Amino acid sequence: MGAGHAHRLYRRGDSPVHALPPHCKLAAVLCFVLVVVATPREAMWAFALYAALLATVAYAARVPAGFLLKRLLIEVPFVAFAVLLPFVAHGEQTQVLGLSLSVDGLWGAWNVLAKGTLGVAASVLLAATTELRELLLGLQRLKLPPLLVQIASFMIRYGDVIADEMRRMRIARESRGFEARGVRHWGVLAKSAGALFIRSYERGERVHLAMVSRGYAGSMPVIDEVTASRAQWSYALTLPLSALAVCLLGWFL
Amino acid sequence: MTPPAPAPEAASAEAPSLEVAGLAYAYPDGHQALFGVDFRIGRGERVALLGPNGAGKTTLVLHLNGILTAGAGTVSVAGLPVGKRHLAEVRRRVGIVFQDPDDQLFMPTVREDVAFGPAAAGLRGAELEARVREALEQVGMAEFADRPPHHLSFGQRRRVAVATVLAMGPEILVLDEPSSNLDPASRRELADILRSLDVTVLMVTHDLPYALELCPRSLVLSEGAIAADGPTRDILADENLMRAHRLELPFGFDPRTVAAGA
Numbered sequence: 385m386g387a388g389h390a391h392r393l394y395r396r397g398d399s400p401v402h403a404l405p406p407h408c409k410l411a412a413v414l415c416f417v418l419v420v421v422a423t424p425r426e427a428m429w430a431f432a433l434y435a436a437l438l439a440t441v442a443y444a445a446r447v448p449a450g451f452l453l454k455r456l457l458i459e460v461p462f463v464a465f466a467v468l469l470p471f472v473a474h475g476e477q478t479q480v481l482g483l484s485l486s487v488d489g490l491w492g493a494w495n496v497l498a499k500g501t502l503g504v505a506a507s508v509l510l511a512a513t514t515e516l517r518e519l520l521l522g523l524q525r526l527k528l529p530p531l532l533v534q535i536a537s538f539m540i541r542y543g544d545v546i547a548d549e550m551r552r553m554r555i556a557r558e559s560r561g562f563e564a565r566g567v568r569h570w571g572v573l574a575k576s577a578g579a580l581f582i583r584s585y586e587r588g589e590r591v592h593l594a595m596v597s598r599g600y601a602g603s604m605p606v607i608d609e610v611t612a613s614r615a616q617w618s619y620a621l622t623l624p625l626s627a628l629a630v631c632l633l634g635w636f637l
Numbered sequence: 638m639t640p641p642a643p644a645p646e647a648a649s650a651e652a653p654s655l656e657v658a659g660l661a662y663a664y665p666d667g668h669q670a671l672f673g674v675d676f677r678i679g680r681g682e683r684v685a686l687l688g689p690n691g692a693g694k695t696t697l698v699l700h701l702n703g704i705l706t707a708g709a710g711t712v713s714v715a716g717l718p719v720g721k722r723h724l725a726e727v728r729r730r731v732g733i734v735f736q737d738p739d740d741q742l743f744m745p746t747v748r749e750d751v752a753f754g755p756a757a758a759g760l761r762g763a764e765l766e767a768r769v770r771e772a773l774e775q776v777g778m779a780e781f782a783d784r785p786p787h788h789l790s791f792g793q794r795r796r797v798a799v800a801t802v803l804a805m806g807p808e809i810l811v812l813d814e815p816s817s818n819l820d821p822a823s824r825r826e827l828a829d830i831l832r833s834l835d836v837t838v839l840m841v842t843h844d845l846p847y848a849l850e851l852c853p854r855s856l857v858l859s860e861g862a863i864a865a866d867g868p869t870r871d872i873l874a875d876e877n878l879m880r881a882h883r884l885e886l887p888f889g890f891d892p893r894t895v896a897a898g899a
Contacts, residue, residue: 517745537745544787545739590740597702597733598754598805599725605756607749607765 393455393511400619401445401513405612406522408620413510415624417503419631425495427634431502437626438505445513455508459500466496516540521610530603537604538591546584553580652716653677654809654837655701655731659710661861662696670696672861673710678809680715683831683838685848685869688858689883694841697858698811701839702731715808729758732802736814738794742786747778747797750786754805772804773797776830792823796830809837816844845873845886849895857882 401409423430442452473489514522517540524533553576564573592600612620655678663669670693678684688694699705700712703719712719714730732754735741744750751769760768773779776796786794795815802810815831816824828851831838842848848855848869855872857865859882865872872878873892879885886892 520745538743541743541745541786542739587740590735590737591743593699593704594733594735594741595743595753596704597728597731597735598801599728599757600753601725601757605753606761607752607756 393508394515395447395451395512397446397513399445399513401441401509404513404616404620405525405610406514406518407525407610408522408612408617409510409514410519410522410526412620412623413506415621416506416627419624419627420499420502420506423499423631423634425491425498427637428494428498430630430634431498433630434502434627435505437623437630438502438509441509441623445509447509447512451512452505452508455512456501456504459504463497463500466493466500469493469496518610521608524604524606525610534604542584542587545587546580549583550580652713654680654682654715655839656713657697657700657710658712660697660700660707660712661709662700662705663708664696670861671700674858674861674863676856676863676866678837678839680808680837681835682854683840683852685852685855686839686841686858687843687845687848687855687872687882687884692858692882693861694858695813698733698813698841701809701811702728702733725758729754729805730808731811732805732807732809733811734795734798734802734813734815736817738786738791738798741798741801742794745785746782747773747784747786747789748782750797751782751800751804754801758805768804768806772800775803775834776800777826790823792819792826795819795823795827799827799830803834803836807836809839810834812838812840812842814842814844815840816842816847845884845892846890846895849873849892857884859883 420431420434423434439449442449469492470485470489473486473492475486475488477484478487478490479485510519520533520537520540523536524530557572557576562569562572564570655676657674657676660671660674661669662671674693674697686694686697696705700707701714701719703721703724706720714727717723717727717730719727742750744753748769751772752765755765755768769782770779773782776799778793778796778800781789781793781797786797789797799810799812810831812831815827819827824847828847831840831851838852840848840852852869855865855867855869856863857872857878864882865875865878870892873886
């Protein structure tokens with residue numbers, strides 16, 4: 385869709401992956417993640433193959449490895465927990481570099497780390513090749529409850545408006561000599577947050593009025609119908625289907 | 638612009654665009670905002686609705702498309718009474734442009750926003766695209782169709798807001814403070830656009846020179862009733878009337894010496 389709509393995760397391009405309809409990509413990523421999660425954690429080679437599959441997609445989408453790896457960092461706070469597992473889990477112990485670690489905990493940590501990383505990598509690829517607006521259209525097409533899609537769409541539209549309002553309130557505070565310095569000033573910040581909430585709520589009411597005035601009756605009219613051909617579907621589903629083959633091998637080998 | 642579907646009750650050709658008779662309204666908290674408002678606006682007229690803050694202007698506007706329901710009296714648009722039965726058709730015929738374009742433009746892109754009204758009325762595909770393009774061309778914003786509204790200047794957003802209601806092919810365009818927050822150039826551009834449209838206009842405003850420039854006729858709403866109805870120049874020149882209703886001209890502005898704009 386149009387210019388100027390890019391978010392930081394998106395990487396403009398005209399690769400075949402960019403060109404796929406959004407709902408195909410969403411479905412492919414969801415199925416891929418489900419397959420990855422269903423893979424037995426002992427089949428370590430299967431995860432290597434999954435990573436190779438994602439690398440192929442990244443190559444087809446012309447997303448450079450550095451871009452992908454940098455965005456993977458978002459995962460770090462979430463997997464910190466996995467690193468703790470070998471130290472806190474019970475059961476059979478093993479010695480690694482002089483540390484006594486739980487075998488079960490090590491497997492658990494590997495499980496979380498491998499599956500989490502693959503899931504995040506798949507999502508980052510999706511975000512890098514699909515505009516936010518398209519994602520919403522895709523979700524709408526996949527019959528996500530319309531209310532959720534509408535809420536997400538308003539978040540995109542009004543995120544900047546509200547951030548701007550917040551910035552103006554901060555400038556107004558600072559212009560009157562206020563500076564947040566520690567706990568004693570939290571009261572003022574809390575009041576600002578409350579005022580911002582009320583302002584946003586009132587804006588919500590005005591927006592609703594404007595919507596009703598233009599014939600809104602509870603559901604968003606369909607403006608852009610996204611459609612996918614059979615070829616596009618099969619192209620998108622190559623990823624989860626290859627992953628499924630790997631997964632089955634993992635269970636039966 | 639032709640309406641996309643025949644009206645449930647065909648509007649007679651002679652019916653005025655807007656007819657308000659004996660309209661009274663009290664808010665649920667008991668505060669009475671309108672005490673019997675009467676006026677009519679003929680097809681193709683451009684009329685300014687003037688009045689001090691708190692005169693009931695916004696309350697009146699919200700009655701025109703049935704957001705508020707009259708306690709007493711009637712509103713009809715091109716002969717169609719505003720009421721529960723024809724709400725969808727009434728809202729198509731009455732295009733309200735709200736004061737803050739950020740409230741009016743709620744979709745992710747300009748194109749989708751302009752398409753919202755006609756799509757809600759059931760238009761699809763090529764017909765919808767044509768309608769959107771036409772409306773954006775009328776306000777000179779066609780090349781911004783794929784932009785998100787928050788990347789436009791305030792004046793551009795106001796113009797898109799006008800396009801969003803033009804796309805519905807309205808019988809009457811109702812503008813709430815159209816010139817507020819506009820710089821002089823955007824203000825003039827909007828005036829040029831409004832003059833070029835072939836549609837009835839009701840303009841709610843405090844900007845008296847703007848009213849004189851665009852609207853040959855004005856209504857003064859004061860304390861919930863119509864206090865004056867006549868040629869804008871005469872109303873603005875009537876010092877007693879103006880003072881009685883807290884209307885003031887900008888410093889140095891003399892309506893008698895300004896060439897008629899409309």
